[in-house]
Amino acid sequence: MSASYILKRIALIFYTLVVVSLLVFAITQILPADAAVMMLGENATADALEALRQQMGLNDPIWLQYLHWAGGVLQGDFGTSLRTGQPVGPALFSALGTSLTLAAFALVFMLLLAIPMGIIAAVRRGKFADLSVSFISYIGVSLPEFVTATLAVVLVADWWKLLPPAGYVPLTQDFWGGLERLILPVIVVSVMMIAHVSRMVRSELVDVMHTDYIRAARLKGLTPRRVLFRHGLRNALLPTITIVALDVGYLLGGVIVVEEIFSIPGIGRSLMSAIQARDLPVIQAGVMIMATTYAVVNFIADVTYAWLDKRIQYD
Incomplete structure (x- = not known):
């Protein structure tokens, strides 16, 4: 077993995780859920919802949202739970x-x-x-x-x-x-x-x-x-x-x-x-x-x- 084999396997891990991240991000984007509504509630005003969407970057292009999310994941920041308002990483x-x-x-x-x-x-x-x-x-x-x-x-x-x-x-x-x-x-x-x-x-x-x-x-x-x-x-x-x-x-x-x-x-x-x-x-x-x-x-x-x-x- 050579070092090149191990390096190829490690590269395959990163490639697999990139593909998985693209798929999971794409799938979650089409789910019938509005992050702003879930955080503020259905009774929130349109202005408040729009302000939160702007703050969370939900109005940005999909590719830019993915880059922001992937960058956070690489730094160990998985975001905040919409249900509890707590950081996702420690709980998971x-x-x-x-x-x-x-x-x-x-x-x-x-x-x-x-x-x-x-x-x-x-x-x-x-x-x-x-x-x-x-x-x-x-x-x-x-x-x-x-x-x-x-x-x-x-x-x-x-x-x-x-x-x-x-x-x-x-x-x-x-x-x-x-x-x-x-x-x-x-x-x-x-x-x-x-x-x-x-x-x-x-x-x-x-x-x-x-x-x-x-x-x-x-x-x-x-x-x-x-x-x-x-x-x-x-x-x-x-x-x-x-x-x-x-x-x-x-x-x-x-x-x-x-x-x-x-x-x-x-x-x-x-x-x-x-x-x-x-x-x-x-x-x-x-x-x-x-x-x-x-x-x-x-x-x-x-x-x-x-x-x-x-x-x-x-x-």
Whole structure:
């Protein structure tokens, strides 16, 4: 892996973010919302509305408004919420931290279960263990998050009284209390990912264990355990890196239902509230923050893949 490959990937991140910024700015411009009316109210006079539009630059050409907005974003200024009148950045970064906390615990939990399940299914291919993992995977893929979340709340929280049904407490404020409230949402958002990743690990490991270099390793007299974990699993896990990177994007924006059911103030829930309220600065900033996070995670995944996969030369 060369330095030019890393530089190309970084340049691709900036190019992607520029395209995303153009799209999100263009889309928010056609939404049926007047920033001046939302800030002053529908009873404001025409003169007051016009003065505010002039002050906010809403009368400027679209391209000039975009440059002003993009310049502010580059300086860390995401504007002011039309709904609350507060700066957008601090609130959204706090919501992002909440979503990343949920994502981190969910990913760790998923990997701890999915990889061993995939290994067992591959080693015991066609037997009861393999069929059991396949059955669990199909169930996990079939159940949408709102069904799993509802069942978890009803069974674990309401009937058995084992865990709190909802709510969020920052780990920095009360670690054990916050961890207790994260258990159910972490399990719920991990179910589908466990199904995907375990099947991926199983499929890739079965293919890898039938390659020539695995046969060569066996002929050298290496133990089955060493062949499996040292040579087979390392290569079988390479595609899993890409799946995990895609799951991060899913966890940031695709678990709105879970955040709503468990009252978790994540960035997906914040963005949905902003869309419903036509809060344009929050929508723009939320999409840009999520896109940046997603791009960085995929960059890390690509670099890790290139570092681990010695068979391919990356220019």
